[in-house]
Amino acid sequence: MFDLIIRNANLPDGRQGFDIGLAGGKIAAIEKSIAATAGEEIDATGRLVSPPFCDPHFHMDATLSLGLPRMNVSGTLLEGIALWGELRPLLTKEALVERALRYCDLAVTQGLLYIRSHVDTSDPRLVTAEALLEVKEKVAPYIDLQLVAFPQDGYYRAPDGVSSLERALDMGIGIVGGIPHFERTMEDGARSVEALCRLAADRGLPVDMHCDETDDPLSRHIETLAAQTVRFGLKGRVAGSHLTSMHSMDNYYVSKLIPLMAEAEINVIPNPLINIMLQGRHDSYPKRRGMTRVRELMAAGLNVSFGHDCVMDPWYSMGSGDMLEVGHMAIHVAQMAGIDDKRKIFDALTVNSAKTMGLEGYGLETGCKADLVVLQAADVTEALRLKPNRLFVIKAGKVIAKTAPRVGELSLAGRPASIDMARDYVPPVLQR
Numbered sequence: 001m002f003d004l005i006i007r008n009a010n011l012p013d014g015r016q017g018f019d020i021g022l023a024g025g026k027i028a029a030i031e032k033s034i035a036a037t038a039g040e041e042i043d044a045t046g047r048l049v050s051p052p053f054c055d056p057h058f059h060m061d062a063t064l065s066l067g068l069p070r071m072n073v074s075g076t077l078l079e080g081i082a083l084w085g086e087l088r089p090l091l092t093k094e095a096l097v098e099r100a101l102r103y104c105d106l107a108v109t110q111g112l113l114y115i116r117s118h119v120d121t122s123d124p125r126l127v128t129a130e131a132l133l134e135v136k137e138k139v140a141p142y143i144d145l146q147l148v149a150f151p152q153d154g155y156y157r158a159p160d161g162v163s164s165l166e167r168a169l170d171m172g173i174g175i176v177g178g179i180p181h182f183e184r185t186m187e188d189g190a191r192s193v194e195a196l197c198r199l200a201a202d203r204g205l206p207v208d209m210h211c212d213e214t215d216d217p218l219s220r221h222i223e224t225l226a227a228q229t230v231r232f233g234l235k236g237r238v239a240g241s242h243l244t245s246m247h248s249m250d251n252y253y254v255s256k257l258i259p260l261m262a263e264a265e266i267n268v269i270p271n272p273l274i275n276i277m278l279q280g281r282h283d284s285y286p287k288r289r290g291m292t293r294v295r296e297l298m299a300a301g302l303n304v305s306f307g308h309d310c311v312m313d314p315w316y317s318m319g320s321g322d323m324l325e326v327g328h329m330a331i332h333v334a335q336m337a338g339i340d341d342k343r344k345i346f347d348a349l350t351v352n353s354a355k356t357m358g359l360e361g362y363g364l365e366t367g368c369k370a371d372l373v374v375l376q377a378a379d380v381t382e383a384l385r386l387k388p389n390r391l392f393v394i395k396a397g398k399v400i401a402k403t404a405p406r407v408g409e410l411s412l413a414g415r416p417a418s419i420d421m422a423r424d425y426v427p428p429v430l431q432r
């Protein structure tokens with residue numbers, strides 16, 4: 001009756017010791033004890049079983065290009081953009097496809113099965129778009145890859161910005177991007193937001209813009225984006241990525257802005273690793289954190305999901321495709337360390353991202369897709385603390401990746417022979 005049963009699983013909502021039965025690529029049962037047997041069974045031994053991680057903001061055309069053609073010496077956003085401009089003419093479709101596929105391999109072992117990637121459309125050759133459309137098809141059996149047409153050098157600022165973006169949409173890229181804060185003037189930025197929202201409405205596509213990725217408190221394109229979202233009937237289908245200027249904005253202005261964003265049902269995508277690394281670079285001390293107002297946006301009912309943004313590319317030399325590393329940083333930068341806070345952060349890596357990406361059949365409910373991850377951790381707060389191994393990654397009811405549990409062996413007289421950090425150090429407050 002079942003293809004696979006996972007026994008003794010802890011669920012993200014805190015329920016413990018449940019069996020999950022998978023059949024026909026769907027979750028067929030979640031019960032305290034499933035009496036039936038299955039061809040394959042996994043004993044989760046009281047570990048957390050979660051829906052897969054989703055990354056709603058990534059750059060798969062740049063990933064794993066670290067050091068090509070040189071390193072980012074200053075480590076700044078602007079040198080990163082300049083460096084990408086040097087690498088871009090050298091890109092070939094073959095190399096782009098190869099790097100993206102290697103990243104997807106890594107993502108699968110990390111239980112990351114849903115990714116939204118921006119695709120730079122500034123070079124009219126559009127090899128980036130060609131390559132990632134091919135990758136999207138190749139990885140479809142295991143990763144759901146969404147692509148955004150992203151005018152990195154500016155929709156109006158780059159010579160072919162407007163025509164290249166439209167051609168990328170014609171090729172089959174399904175989301176409209178933008179970068180209003182990088183246009184030449186505030187006015188051009190606002191005009192680009194209007195034009196891109198109009199384009200999305202005309203074509204029936206969602207919007208996901210890099211918006212106000214700056215420390216300038218007067219970078220207020222998110223206000224225009226919210227207004228144009230309402231005007232063009234795009235409510236709930238627009239994402240504002242980064243929104244770092246909100247960190248530095250005047251509090252009174254923000255008290256008006258957040259309700260406008262809520263009215264437009266803007267999906268907010270902070271990128272904690274990149275924001276803490278790249279923002280505040282012009283400050284001496286005190287130095288701003290440069291992440292948007294996560295707690296306040298969540299409290300106002302906005303859907304907040306976190307992106308990884310970069311892994312080993314011109315902007316960020318670190319990263320490993322681990323969304324729990326992203327969540328771990330978010331806890332620190334947003335100062336959200338309470339147990340309820342951590343649950344909200346975990347949601348921002350899973351269910352909230354699924355909402356941002358408009359995923360159907362995602363979740364841990366009967367009838368949802370049989371896409372799951374078994375983690376070497378007792379619950380979501382422990383997962384965020386430990387960034388543990390993904391013991392089993394399951395797609396459409398089949399195990400597609402396994403990693404052995406991490407266990408340390410000790411040679412100390414009178415002390416234990418081994419420790420499993422995820423089992424032996426669960427704090428009493430979580431032992432219900």
Ligand SMILES: [Zn+2]
Pocket residue numbers: 057058059118210309
């Ligand atoms: Zn980005």
